[in-house]
Amino acid sequence: MAGMTTPGAVIVDAAAYARAVEDAVKAAAAYYEGGTSVLDDDAYDRLVRSIAAWEAAHPDQVLPDSPTGKVAGGAVEGDVPHTVAMLSLDNVFSAQEFTAWTASLARRVGHDVTRFSVEPKLDGLAIAARYTEGRLTRLITRGDGTAGEDVSHATGTIEGLPERLAEPVTLEVRGEVLMTTAQFEHANEVRIAHGGQPFANPRNAAAGTLRAKDRAYTVPMTFFGYGMLPLPGTEDTLAVSLAESPHSDLMERVAALGVNTTAGTAVPGTTADTPGEVLARVQEIAALRAELPFGIDGIVIKADLADDQRAAGSGSRAPRWAIAYKLPAVEKITRLIGVEWNVGRTGIIAPRGVLEPVEIDGSTITYATLHNPADITRRDLRLGDHVMVHRAGDVIPRIEAPVAHLRTGDEQPIAFPESCPRCGADIDSSEQRWRCANGRNCHLVASLSYAAGRDQLDIEGLGHTRVVQLVEAGLVADLADLFTLTRDQLLALDRMGETSTDNLLAALAAARRQPLSRVLCALGVRGTGRSMSRRIARHFATMDHLRAADAEAIQRVEGIGTEKAPSIVAELVELAPLIDKLAAVGVNMTEPGATPPPPPGTEDSTEEGAAGAGPLAGMAVVVTGAMTGPLEKLSRNEMNELIERAGGRASSGVSKKTSLVVAGEGAGSKRTKAETLGVRLLTPDEFAVLVADCLDAADRDPVDADPADAALVG
Ligand SMILES: NC(=O)c1ccc[n+]([C@@H]2O[C@H](COP(=O)([O-])OP(=O)(O)OC[C@H]3O[C@@H](n4cnc5c(N)ncnc54)[C@H](O)[C@@H]3O)[C@@H](O)[C@H]2O)c1
Numbered sequence: 001m002a003g004m005t006t007p008g009a010v011i012v013d014a015a016a017y018a019r020a021v022e023d024a025v026k027a028a029a030a031y032y033e034g035g036t037s038v039l040d041d042d043a044y045d046r047l048v049r050s051i052a053a054w055e056a057a058h059p060d061q062v063l064p065d066s067p068t069g070k071v072a073g074g075a076v077e078g079d080v081p082h083t084v085a086m087l088s089l090d091n092v093f094s095a096q097e098f099t100a101w102t103a104s105l106a107r108r109v110g111h112d113v114t115r116f117s118v119e120p121k122l123d124g125l126a127i128a129a130r131y132t133e134g135r136l137t138r139l140i141t142r143g144d145g146t147a148g149e150d151v152s153h154a155t156g157t158i159e160g161l162p163e164r165l166a167e168p169v170t171l172e173v174r175g176e177v178l179m180t181t182a183q184f185e186h187a188n189e190v191r192i193a194h195g196g197q198p199f200a201n202p203r204n205a206a207a208g209t210l211r212a213k214d215r216a217y218t219v220p221m222t223f224f225g226y227g228m229l230p231l232p233g234t235e236d237t238l239a240v241s242l243a244e245s246p247h248s249d250l251m252e253r254v255a256a257l258g259v260n261t262t263a264g265t266a267v268p269g270t271t272a273d274t275p276g277e278v279l280a281r282v283q284e285i286a287a288l289r290a291e292l293p294f295g296i297d298g299i300v301i302k303a304d305l306a307d308d309q310r311a312a313g314s315g316s317r318a319p320r321w322a323i324a325y326k327l328p329a330v331e332k333i334t335r336l337i338g339v340e341w342n343v344g345r346t347g348i349i350a351p352r353g354v355l356e357p358v359e360i361d362g363s364t365i366t367y368a369t370l371h372n373p374a375d376i377t378r379r380d381l382r383l384g385d386h387v388m389v390h391r392a393g394d395v396i397p398r399i400e401a402p403v404a405h406l407r408t409g410d411e412q413p414i415a416f417p418e419s420c421p422r423c424g425a426d427i428d429s430s431e432q433r434w435r436c437a438n439g440r441n442c443h444l445v446a447s448l449s450y451a452a453g454r455d456q457l458d459i460e461g462l463g464h465t466r467v468v469q470l471v472e473a474g475l476v477a478d479l480a481d482l483f484t485l486t487r488d489q490l491l492a493l494d495r496m497g498e499t500s501t502d503n504l505l506a507a508l509a510a511a512r513r514q515p516l517s518r519v520l521c522a523l524g525v526r527g528t529g530r531s532m533s534r535r536i537a538r539h540f541a542t543m544d545h546l547r548a549a550d551a552e553a554i555q556r557v558e559g560i561g562t563e564k565a566p567s568i569v570a571e572l573v574e575l576a577p578l579i580d581k582l583a584a585v586g587v588n589m590t591e592p593g594a595t596p597p598p599p600p601g602t603e604d605s606t607e608e609g610a611a612g613a614g615p616l617a618g619m620a621v622v623v624t625g626a627m628t629g630p631l632e633k634l635s636r637n638e639m640n641e642l643i644e645r646a647g648g649r650a651s652s653g654v655s656k657k658t659s660l661v662v663a664g665e666g667a668g669s670k671r672t673k674a675e676t677l678g679v680r681l682l683t684p685d686e687f688a689v690l691v692a693d694c695l696d697a698a699d700r701d702p703v704d705a706d707p708a709d710a711a712l713v714g
């Protein structure tokens with residue numbers, strides 16, 4: 001486990017120190033009173049560490065209201081005195097620090113401690129529950145440690161803290177009040193429904209809820225006991241046995257009285273005989289943290305035996321017989337800057353929060369799950385909100401809640417999509433989880449639309465709406481089906497007249513003759529875009545050669561490494577039935593002008609060997625700016641195709657290796673770079689002359705787009 005002490009900013013002078021103290025006291029007051037601190041715990045802890053560092057160097061200038069050395073940072077007061085001080089805990093952050101602590105404990109006690117109790121450090125707030133003859137009579141917060149606040153009004157809303165014990169005893173039970181994840185979500189829902197603002201996380205929610213009186217609604221919380229002690233009215237023998245029992249025994253007895261403890265959870269308190277055993281248990285608890293239904297921020301280790309505790313004693317802020325082994329913070333405040341809508345395999349449209357990058361436990365987090373649109377509404381999330389982000393273990397980060405008290409008023413509502421973001425179809429929003437009306441076919445619509453696109457098979461008249469129509473009519477279930485569409489089938493469709501039908505059939509006929517590179521691209525082989533498809537096609541020349549290639553052979557294509565090659569092979573195997581079907585309906589499977597590689601073993605083939613002919617042979621060519629003259633109608637993709645047909649290699653960045661830059665109108669930084677590097681520059685017209693022999697095939701007259709698609713294409 002990595003140490004988590006992030007260094008605090010260094011305080012440079014007394015004025016900065018005074019400001020830091022003021023900020024910390026304010027944050028702590030907000031934190032303990034209503035759970036509305038502007039800082040996340042990590043930021044607060046860093047602030048306090050920098051305060052402590054400055055004080056260590058200037059011991060004579062420590063301000064009286066400094067948070068260091070005080071329970072609750074000195075920010076909280078109370079009027080109900082505690083019989084025994086309710087203290088905080090000192091922290092360690094690593095195995096080394098823990099071992100050092102056990103050594104200092106041994107010095108205080110006079111011998112090695114041979115029995116520890118090890119418990120999760122529950123992330124809520126401490127409370128003392130006084131029982132008189134078995135009845136719960138008073139609930140008190142920790143306050144400043146010596147006196148707390150009476151919160152007896154919360155009696156009856158805290159699960160695990162019974163109003164009556166199993167025996168009519170008088171004593172005090174101490175423990176943590178918290179909200180489980182489910183309780184927290186429920187609490188925020190209820191709160192928002194009552195016009196309130198959500199709490200940022202379960203701890204804040206527990207703090208705010210515990211102290212609130214006279215609410216129109218109650219929300220449940222959970223109690224876990226971790227201490228039991230006598231009160232002035234406690235019967236003598238009981239008082240003695242409470243004072244003399246090991247902590248672990250007390251925990252069994254508190255549970256037997258009917259109070260909830262961690263015994264029933266995945267992380268029950270245990271005992272350990274050596275520091276090594278303690279550390280092993282720390283690891284176990286840390287590993288379970290992400291799956292727990294409640295938050296923990298560390299592990300509490302206590303000397304188990306009463307004698308050892310007494311011998312160690314207590315300081316003003318914390319006992320010396322116990323220590324908190326802190327785990328890395330799993331929550332940070334950052335901003336929600338966007339929401340993406342992704343369509344899954346089954347057509348489910350799921351939102352995902354885009355975050356201002358934030359580091360949590362060593363990883364930079366930029367995305368968080370948001371379950372569905374209703375979830376966004378229910379939690380009242382807005383764009384630009386500060387949000388509490390939670391990430392533990394390998395679990396996908398989630399947004400806990402907006403930090404509502406940090407709102408500026410500039411936050412914007414989150415826009416929900418009106419049509420499927422992948423295929424453009426209507427959205428079925430009848431259930432919580434939205435779904436594309438095309439369901440599983442969403443992917444088919446999207447992939448057919450892609451295949452028909454200008455840089456792939458370039459099928460004029462087959463826009464998005466038309467694809468949806470064909471899929472919905474059940475006429476096409478894959479790419480190959482397009483090529484067996486009949487005139488009658490097309491005429492029977494809505495808004496399909498004679499002319500559009502004939503145009504579409506002509507476009508499909510032309511698409512059959514597209515080069516292999518474009519067929520490959522249309523297939524959407526994962527990991528291969530347009531230029532990669534061209535390189536593969538030029539290298540193998542025919543689909544048969546490509547399909548016969550193993551990963552090693554495919555790696556001979558420039559830009560395909562050891563990772564990509566096997567996945568391309570696997571994709572082609574998966575696509576085999578579709579490829580066969582396409583070939584059967586007459587789709588071209590060869591690359592004009594390319595020669596297949598010699599069979600393996602004959603002679604080492606190189607890229608140059610395969611693409612050695614043509615006016616651009618061996619040249620790396622970059623195109624920038626707008627093309628004019630004979631090249632005016634060529635898309636950037638078509639320009640790249642042209643370069644490769646002429647034997648060159650199209651690349652996007654200008655470097656010393658670039659042989660030629662075609663700079664059209666408006667060319668900017670690439671042209672400048674070429675000039676600086678002394679790379680040869682040509683105008684589009686000059687370039688057109690150079691490659692004139694290869695030009696015709698690329699020059700296609702674009703037909704006007706189908707007006708029915710115009711709205712969706714734009
Ligand atoms: N965000 C803010 O602005 C802000 C302000 C103040 C404090 N804080 C946070 O509060 C924490 C410090 O608060 P603290 O002084 O309450 O100390 P603490 O919460 O770190 O440790 C002491 C507390 O641990 C709890 N605890 C949980 N499980 C326990 C167990 N098994 N046995 C004994 N005690 C157990 C008790 O409530 C005890 O009072 C820090 O993490 C700090 O970041 C945050």
Ligand SMILES: [Zn+2]
Binds near residue numbers: 347436439443
């Ligand atoms: Zn869709």
